[in-house]
Amino acid sequence: MSLLEVKDLKVRVEEREILHGLSLTVNPGEVHAIMGPNGSGKSTLSHVIAGKPGYEVTGGQILFRGEDLLEMEPNERAAKGVFLAFQYPVEIPGVTTWNFLHAALNAQRKARGEDEMSSPAFLKKVREVAKSLNVPQDMLKRGVNVGFSGGEKKRNEILQMALFEPAVCILDEMDSGLDIDALRIAADGVNALRSPERAMVVITHYQRLLNYIVPDYVHVMSKGRVVKSGGKELALELEESGYTQFEDAA
Amino acid sequence: MAAVQETVERVRRIDVDQYRYGFETLIESDKAPKGLSEDTVRFISAKKNEPAWMLEWRLEAYRRWLTMTEPTWARVDYPKIDYQDIYYYAAPKPKKTLSSIDEIDPEILKTYEKLGIPLREVAILEGVEPPPGGEPSANRKIAVDAVFDSVSVATTFQKELKAAGVIFMPISEAIREHPELVRKYLGSVVPTSDNFFATLNSAVFSDGSFVYVPPGVRCPMELSTYFRINERNTGQFERTLIIADKGSYVSYLEGCTAPQRDENQLHAAVVELVALDDAEIKYSTVQNWYPGNSEGKGGIYNFVTKRGDCRGKHSKISWTQVETGSAITWKYPSCILRGDNSSGEFYSIAISNGFQQVDSGTKMLHLGKNTSSRIISKGIAAGKSQNTYRGLVSAHRKATGARNYTACDSLLIGDKCGAHTVPYVEAKNSSATFEHEATTSKISEDVLFYCIQRGLSQEEAVGLVVNGFVKDVLQQLPMEFAVEAQKLISISLEGSVG
Ligand SMILES: Nc1ncnc2c1ncn2[C@@H]1O[C@H](COP(=O)(O)OP(=O)(O)OP(=O)(O)O)[C@@H](O)[C@H]1O
Ligand SMILES: [Mg+2]
Numbered sequence: 001m002s003l004l005e006v007k008d009l010k011v012r013v014e015e016r017e018i019l020h021g022l023s024l025t026v027n028p029g030e031v032h033a034i035m036g037p038n039g040s041g042k043s044t045l046s047h048v049i050a051g052k053p054g055y056e057v058t059g060g061q062i063l064f065r066g067e068d069l070l071e072m073e074p075n076e077r078a079a080k081g082v083f084l085a086f087q088y089p090v091e092i093p094g095v096t097t098w099n100f101l102h103a104a105l106n107a108q109r110k111a112r113g114e115d116e117m118s119s120p121a122f123l124k125k126v127r128e129v130a131k132s133l134n135v136p137q138d139m140l141k142r143g144v145n146v147g148f149s150g151g152e153k154k155r156n157e158i159l160q161m162a163l164f165e166p167a168v169c170i171l172d173e174m175d176s177g178l179d180i181d182a183l184r185i186a187a188d189g190v191n192a193l194r195s196p197e198r199a200m201v202v203i204t205h206y207q208r209l210l211n212y213i214v215p216d217y218v219h220v221m222s223k224g225r226v227v228k229s230g231g232k233e234l235a236l237e238l239e240e241s242g243y244t245q246f247e248d249a250a
Numbered sequence: 251m252a253a254v255q256e257t258v259e260r261v262r263r264i265d266v267d268q269y270r271y272g273f274e275t276l277i278e279s280d281k282a283p284k285g286l287s288e289d290t291v292r293f294i295s296a297k298k299n300e301p302a303w304m305l306e307w308r309l310e311a312y313r314r315w316l317t318m319t320e321p322t323w324a325r326v327d328y329p330k331i332d333y334q335d336i337y338y339y340a341a342p343k344p345k346k347t348l349s350s351i352d353e354i355d356p357e358i359l360k361t362y363e364k365l366g367i368p369l370r371e372v373a374i375l376e377g378v379e380p381p382p383g384g385e386p387s388a389n390r391k392i393a394v395d396a397v398f399d400s401v402s403v404a405t406t407f408q409k410e411l412k413a414a415g416v417i418f419m420p421i422s423e424a425i426r427e428h429p430e431l432v433r434k435y436l437g438s439v440v441p442t443s444d445n446f447f448a449t450l451n452s453a454v455f456s457d458g459s460f461v462y463v464p465p466g467v468r469c470p471m472e473l474s475t476y477f478r479i480n481e482r483n484t485g486q487f488e489r490t491l492i493i494a495d496k497g498s499y500v501s502y503l504e505g506c507t508a509p510q511r512d513e514n515q516l517h518a519a520v521v522e523l524v525a526l527d528d529a530e531i532k533y534s535t536v537q538n539w540y541p542g543n544s545e546g547k548g549g550i551y552n553f554v555t556k557r558g559d560c561r562g563k564h565s566k567i568s569w570t571q572v573e574t575g576s577a578i579t580w581k582y583p584s585c586i587l588r589g590d591n592s593s594g595e596f597y598s599i600a601i602s603n604g605f606q607q608v609d610s611g612t613k614m615l616h617l618g619k620n621t622s623s624r625i626i627s628k629g630i631a632a633g634k635s636q637n638t639y640r641g642l643v644s645a646h647r648k649a650t651g652a653r654n655y656t657a658c659d660s661l662l663i664g665d666k667c668g669a670h671t672v673p674y675v676e677a678k679n680s681s682a683t684f685e686h687e688a689t690t691s692k693i694s695e696d697v698l699f700y701c702i703q704r705g706l707s708q709e710e711a712v713g714l715v716v717n718g719f720v721k722d723v724l725q726q727l728p729m730e731f732a733v734e735a736q737k738l739i740s741i742s743l744e745g746s747v748g
Contacts, residue, residue, distance in 0.1 A: 050703050053695070078705040090700045094718030100704075103714060108705035143718070160704065 001066050003028050003199050004049070004168050010059035011041075011048055011224075018044045020224040021060065026168065029196040033210055033235060034203045036221030037243045042203045043087055045221075046170045050084040051077050064168070078104075079111035081167030085157035085174050087203075092144035097156065098126055100144045101163060108164065129162045133189045150177030158189045169193065170201045175209040187212030207239040222246045282339035288312060291453050294339050298422045298456075301429060311442040311452035318446045324609040325638045325670060326578045328514070328551060336485045336516060338454045395420060395459045395475045407471065414470050416500075417462040421489055424460035431462055435493055439522035439559045439586070447518040447580075448555040451487045455520065458488035463498040463529075472728055474503040477519075485516040492522070494529035496562065501532040503731055514542075514577060518553045527562030527589065532570070534727050535583075536735050539575035541742075546605030546634075549577025556583035560592035560621075568595040569612065570726045572735040574742040577606060582640065584613035587621035587649075594623040597723040599735070601716075601742050602635030602667070611640040611672075616652035616682065625656040628720045631667035632743055638670040645682035652682040660690040661719050663712065663743065713740035 004026040011019040018041050026032055034042055048055050049062060051074030062069040069077060092100065106116040117125070130137060135155055145153050154174055161169050171190065175183055190200065190213050202213055210218075210232060218234040219226045220243070227246045228234065282293045291312050295305040320331070394407075395418065411418050417428060425432050442452040459475040477488060494500050504521075517539060523531050533556075542549025552575075558567035569583040585594025596612035614623035623643065631637035637660065645652040660669035671688050693715060701711035717724070717736055724732050 052699050052703075073707075074699070074702045075705050075707050078703055084703055086700065086703075090694070090697045092697055092701070092715060092718055094721035095714055100701075100714070103710065104701070104704035104706055107707070107710060111705065164704070 002026060002063070003065060004069075004201075005063040006045070006049070006060070007063070008060035009045075009048070009057065009062065011044060012056040012058050013044070013054065017058070018224055019048070022221075022225055023060075024201075024219065024226060026199045026201060028167075028199055029194075030217065031194065031200045031202065031213065031215045033213075033215035033218045033232075034201060034221055034226075035205065035218065035235065035238055040221045041224040042221055043172055044224075046084055046172045046201075046203065049077075049170060050074060050082060075107065076111065078164075078166075079108045083161055083164055083166035083169050085154075085161055085169065085171045087172040087176070089145050089153040089157055091146045091148075093146050095144050096141055097144050098123070098140040101126060101140075101160065104160075105163065126163060129159060132192070133159055133162060134185050135159050151179060151182045154178055155182065155186060158186050162189055162193060165193075167197065168199050168201065170203070172203045173205065174202070175204055175206060183209065184212060207235040210235045220246055280341045281337050284337050285334040286312075286336070286338060286454065290338050294454055294456055297339065297341070298425070300422075300425055303429075303433065304425055307437070307442070308453050311449050312454075314443050315446070315449040315453055318449060320446050324580050324640070325636060325672075326580060326607040326609050328578055328607075331514075331516060331551070333450075338485055338487070339456050341456075395473075410470065415464040415467055416469050416473075417460065418473050419460055421458045421460040421491060422456075424491075428460070428462070431493065432460070432491070435522070435524055436489075436491055437522075439524060439557050440520050440555050445555060447553040448520050451489060451518050451520045451555070454485075455487045455489035458490045458519070459492075459502075460490075461492040461500060461502065463494045463500045465496040465498060467495075467498045469498070469500040472501050472503055474505070476505045485518065487517075488519045490519070490521040491524075492531060492533070493524045494526065494531045494565075496526045497528045498526075499530045499532075501728060502534070503728060504533070504535045505538070505734075514549055514551055515540075516551050516553070517576075519555070521554070521556040521583075523556075523558035523567055525558065525560050525562060525565035525567050525589075525592075528564045529562060530566040530568075531558065532568045533558070533583070534731055535569075535571040535573075536727075536731055536738065537571065537573045537575055537579075538738055538742075540577075541575045541604060541606050542577040544604055546577070549606070550575065551578045552576035552581060553578075554581045556581065557586065558584070558594065559586045560589050560594060560618075563589040563591055563618070565589050565592045566594070568597070568726070570595075570597040570723065571599070571610075572723075572727070572731075572738065573598070573600040573608060573610060574738045576608075579606075579608040579610050581610045582612055584615070585623060586615045586617065587623060587652075588617045589621075590618040591620045592618055593621065595726075596623075596625045596627070597726045598627045599630070599720045599723045599739070600628070600637060600639075601630045601632075601739060602637045603632040603742055604635060605633070606635040608636070609638045609640055611638075611642075613642040614644070614654055616643075616645040616649040616654070618649060620651040621649060622653040623655075625654070625658075626722055627656075627658045628723055629658070629660040629669050630663065630716055630719065630739075630743070631660065631669045632663035634666045636668045636670070638672060640672045642674040642676070643684055644674075644676040645679045645684075647678045649679050650681045652677075652679060652684075654682075654684045656684070656686045658686075658688040659719070660688075661716065662690065662692045663716075665692075709740070709743075712743055716740070716743060 002025050006024040009019050009022045036042055057070055102122045109116055154177060215232050218230055218232060220228040282290055291308050295308055440448050442449055461473060463469050492502060525531050539550035539552055560567050567585050573579055587594050594614050600608045600610050602608045612625055627639050629637040629639055639658045643654045658671050662669055669690055673686055675684050697715055698711045716739055727735055
């Protein structure tokens with residue numbers, strides 16, 4: 001069974017159709033890259049998979065391990081293993097990062113019927129994960145993303161992904177705002193999470209990221225549809241010729 | 251850490267949209283005849299075996315009150331109160347004279363147990379995590395004075411406090427046992443003529459707590475009074491007087507609840523604090539009077555006058571309040587910064603949901619030289635509620651070097667509520683430096699979604715974001731209260747979104 005199956009998805013935002021029948025099948029162990037020009041609907045797709053309010057699905061379906069994902073509350077999806085690393089992570093003043101992560105992790109565990117993790121056990125775990133991603137410990141004590149640099153915010157997203165160990169990771173432009181070293185560390189973190197059970201959907205504008213996270217498939221999105229799919233060489237091709245060749249296809 | 255977890259946890263265990271303190275205790279009570287007259291005042295005074303001077307003091311206030319009119323300047327709206335339709339005194343009928351806590355009516359003991367208030371002298375052993383740098387809470391003691399309707403039913407840890415020289419007793423007892431202290435200080439901060447509600451209180455107050463900390467003494471434990479309105483149609487008019495003599499320190503906590511009733515009940519308290527040279531008083535309140543039901547029916551009218559007088563040099567008074575209950579809140583804990591180099595603080599969290607109306611804030615009156623004050627106010631409005639911060643900062647002509655910092659932040663949840671900020675500033679001295687910052691924001695859908703994507707439910711997400719918003723103020727509360735307050739905040743916002 002596929003892990004994630006998007007079938008002929010049609011989505012409207014404020015009376016305007018943004019996705020016009022998009023399909024995508026992701027199997028366990030696979031890494032998919034989605035590329036496409038600004039405004040083509042990449043973030044919209046990721047938001048709809050995660051269950052963000054404000055989007056109206058007018059057609060098609062999304063299955064997660066064969067179950068109807070669109071019927072589930074967003075926190076239920078999270079507990080089942082859907083993780084979205086946001087293009088623009090938000091700030092939550094007054095709530096320390098490790099507090100937030102502990103509350104979130106336990107909410108997920110509880111929803112899955114697992115025991116909650118005690119403070120000491122959690123602290124140990126989060127420290128290990130932070131260390132492996134080169135995230136400074138004091139970032140955990142600060143308010144969630146408050147005053148973080150763009151790169152730090154992105155690293156915090158990867159940290160959460162490593163901590164929650166989700167089944168499907170959707171990474172929306174995780175490379176934007178990262179310097180070369182940070183990019184390599186973040187990509188290493190993502191690669192470390194690659195496993196035969198887990199799948200990744202990596203949204204990016206730049207082929208450079210795909211040198212670090214080598215995808216199994218590359219999809220080109222334009223105007224709310226997938227207009228071309230191929231292997232990792234498709235990304236190189238795009239780098240050469242740009243998106244114009246696909247504009248007509250859409 | 252655990253705090254957030256704790257909040258989330260406890261909220262989960264509690265039914266949505268339930269005021270958990272809304273039960274009623276069935277006991278016999280002794281009431282004054284309904285309505286207000288000189289006779290009512292005499293009745294109360296006689297019940298308390300008061301000396302003649304006290305009765306005179308009350309009668310003078312009562313006569314004064316007859317000439318006054320109810321204030322209308324606050325941003326609150328309520329039907330006219332019929333002052334003749336209220337019982338001004340209700341006391342649980344004692345089975346016999348009490349000589350120890352074990353002889354208290356078991357129904358009342360049970361009530362306080364249900365409320366989580368230890369009337370037996372046990373140290374608080376709850377495993378609350380200390381804040382960074384704070385002392386662990388294990389074995390910390392809290393002395394409690396429990397006020398049930400109009401009378402104090404128990405005061406714990408009397409012996410230990412006595413050994414330290416601290417007087418902590420019901421004010422009705424203090425009037426008889428320490429008349430020299432009461433006469434000297436009662437009404438010296440909030441005069442009998444102060445305002446409509448304070449004057450009413452002066453005439454009919456029935457009980458409350460009295461604290462005196464002698465020179466140089468650091469009170470060995472937190473002092474706490476727990477107010478409970480039980481009787482129907484009964485007003486509660488408690489009076490608290492705290493005096494910190496030279497170089498002393500005391501931290502005092504106050505908590506309040508009432509049963510769920512369809513009619514509105516009046517609560518008009520007066521609290522007076524006096525800090526002499528180098529003394530410090532920390533006064534914390536977690537107010538959770540019944541707020542009324544989801545249609546706006548019932549709830550407590552909370553018209554309270556709280557004022558602290560930094561009478562001595564280098565004295566300090568700090569108010570911290572968490573206001574989650576009451577249908578109407580009209581409350582401005584204030585500081586008179588009379589002594590040179592004295593300082594006042596006001597930390598407030600005011601939450602309104604449903605049809606609640608809150609008009610609260612503070613006054614910082616700078617009279618002495620080099621006085622400083624700090625105001626941190628966090629207002630959270632949800633449902634169809636209205637939440638107003640009203641503050642006055644003034645510097646007297648002689649108050650050279652007066653400093654104030656004010657920050658008022660409001661958070662709106664939903665679009666049917668309102669937040670308002672009404673700051674007044676008067677500087678009659680050119681060397682005064684007053685800073686004021688104010689923000690109003692809506693709880694962000696993006697922030698909520700971010701939390702929910704990580705696995706939290708909508709309500710957990712709101713609780714988390716709001717607790718983050720009020721963190722600066724929560725940190726000012728003694729630890730046991732901080733946990734309680736966090737829990738209350740989440741509960742009072744249940745059902746506010748979505
Ligand atoms: N809430 C909204 N209201 C109106 N239009 C929206 C909203 N959200 C997205 N859109 C529109 O939908 C289209 C797709 O946006 P989306 O953010 O999914 O693009 P994207 O492919 O992620 O672009 P980028 O590469 O710039 O991140 C854009 O035209 C955008 O303006
Ligand atoms: Mg995008």
